[in-house]
Amino acid sequence: MLRVNRTAVLALLIVSSSVFLLFQLHYYRKYVSKHPGSHILRPAGHLTPGHLTASQVQWQVVKKFLALVQHFKLPLFLTDTAVLALLSQDALRQRDRLVREPHCSFLCTGRAVTSFALQANQWKYDPGFLLAAEQKGFEVMELRGVDPRLASLDTLSGEDIPLHFLFRLHSHVIQVVFLYERSGNYLWHGALRLKGDADRSFAAFKVLDYGRYAGAYDRPQLILTVLDGLDVRVPRNISRFLAQQKHARFLECRYRDARNFLQLYPDDSSAAAVDFRRKAKALLHLTAQTLARLDVPFWLSSGTCLGWFRQCSIISYSRDVDIGIFITDYRPDIIAAFTDAGLTLKHKFGKVEDSLELSFLIEDVKLDVFFFYDNGDIMWNGGTQAKSGRKFKYIFPRFSLCWAELLELKVRVPCETLDYVTANYGTSWNIPLRVWDWKSSPSNVQENGVWPVAEWAELIQVY
Numbered sequence: 001m002l003r004v005n006r007t008a009v010l011a012l013l014i015v016s017s018s019v020f021l022l023f024q025l026h027y028y029r030k031y032v033s034k035h036p037g038s039h040i041l042r043p044a045g046h047l048t049p050g051h052l053t054a055s056q057v058q059w060q061v062v063k064k065f066l067a068l069v070q071h072f073k074l075p076l077f078l079t080d081t082a083v084l085a086l087l088s089q090d091a092l093r094q095r096d097r098l099v100r101e102p103h104c105s106f107l108c109t110g111r112a113v114t115s116f117a118l119q120a121n122q123w124k125y126d127p128g129f130l131l132a133a134e135q136k137g138f139e140v141m142e143l144r145g146v147d148p149r150l151a152s153l154d155t156l157s158g159e160d161i162p163l164h165f166l167f168r169l170h171s172h173v174i175q176v177v178f179l180y181e182r183s184g185n186y187l188w189h190g191a192l193r194l195k196g197d198a199d200r201s202f203a204a205f206k207v208l209d210y211g212r213y214a215g216a217y218d219r220p221q222l223i224l225t226v227l228d229g230l231d232v233r234v235p236r237n238i239s240r241f242l243a244q245q246k247h248a249r250f251l252e253c254r255y256r257d258a259r260n261f262l263q264l265y266p267d268d269s270s271a272a273a274v275d276f277r278r279k280a281k282a283l284l285h286l287t288a289q290t291l292a293r294l295d296v297p298f299w300l301s302s303g304t305c306l307g308w309f310r311q312c313s314i315i316s317y318s319r320d321v322d323i324g325i326f327i328t329d330y331r332p333d334i335i336a337a338f339t340d341a342g343l344t345l346k347h348k349f350g351k352v353e354d355s356l357e358l359s360f361l362i363e364d365v366k367l368d369v370f371f372f373y374d375n376g377d378i379m380w381n382g383g384t385q386a387k388s389g390r391k392f393k394y395i396f397p398r399f400s401l402c403w404a405e406l407l408e409l410k411v412r413v414p415c416e417t418l419d420y421v422t423a424n425y426g427t428s429w430n431i432p433l434r435v436w437d438w439k440s441s442p443s444n445v446q447e448n449g450v451w452p453v454a455e456w457a458e459l460i461q462v463y
Helices: 006-030 054-072 081-086 091-092 094-099 126-136 238-246 255-264 272-292 302-311 334-340 417-425 454-460
Strands: 113-119 141-147 160-169 172-182 184-190 215-217 222-227 229-234 320-326 344-351 352-362 363-373 378-384 388-398 400-407 408-413 444-450 461-463
Touching: 054 113, 054 126, 054 160, 054 172, 054 461, 081 238, 215 222, 215 238, 229 238, 238 454, 255 302, 272 320, 272 334, 272 363, 302 320, 302 408, 302 417, 334 344, 334 352, 334 454, 344 378, 344 454, 388 417, 454 461
Parallel strands: 113 172, 320 363
Antiparallel strands: 141 160, 160 172, 172 184, 184 215, 222 229, 344 352, 344 461, 352 363, 363 378, 378 388, 388 444, 400 408
16 A cells, blocks of 8 residues: 655645635635625624625615514515516526525615515514614614594594604615505505604605605515525515506595585485495496406596595585596407496597597496596596587696595595696585586586587497
């Protein structure tokens, strides 16, 4: 058996160690120094905030926060728009690849805030959680507000509930938005409002994703994935969630003003009025379901919008339901969809290019569908008198759409509701009018010519 040359073995070990050390130095210069999102750890295993980028600090703060909420078994999910925008379904399917990445690919956006949400029914106030957060170095700001679910025409205010938590560490803020279930089977969060003694330097409030307004969302389906080595829940359909976030602004019913109105003008409590409100509610829910299947957005218009804004309900003597749809959202199969849902087409006026209007009937309650046209500084919808062919135009100032709730249904209304209602009903909109001529009573109506007699058969269809 050959004897081992100790000197040769020692020399081999020295050469191997030198090669390995040179490889480490080469890897650091070529890779780590070029990736600002890499995590440079202190010997104790923690980042040194004073020597790191905002992205590196962000990752470490998020990591520490997620460890805390997982310990307390809080099922938060990621709602940060910047992070979600970086994600794709393809990226989520490649979770194993993301785990092995040595740098921060998604969570390190460099922003001063990272946003999460929690469904409020999964939260029980636990002072131990907030105490543990403070022991981990987080500063905590709790923002509360009135629970609108307890408000009604009888009770104008509810109890205070948590709306937002802000956790700050090393100048990075974690925002937790509380989502509450509403009777229309949707999730709602409140606006973030600072009280007089609040620390306005606690966070860059203007850049928060959530809180400028109250918001409404469909309940998202969540999945657990791994992002940059951290277990995180995210919405399964990220693009849908982000689309909702852009248009989530919610307007609460004005209960105090509605109660004052109804004290002056008590609502009709007759059997006929109660029956109409029941049928109108059923029709509104059916309308929402039908148009949702077509992915056609609509909003409350005319008298139905006035009823929501003025008295948080349906105007019992209106005898119809009015909705608006942008003409750009028109679908040729709208009529077929409504008839399949059990409604009967009552009339069809105009054409897609000009003054289109549809009317349906179910259980002696009429659904009027007004199509709106964009004309620069204004928006308008048309009207047609069947017996004469006269055309009318109703002018509205430009408006955007917000969510609201009516008759236990999440519906859209013009965000600039007062301007919208005033345009249609004038400054005396708060005084009920039981006699109404659609050709002359509206404040915003204008003559718009006459349809050519030769086109009446196509443009004026009454059933």
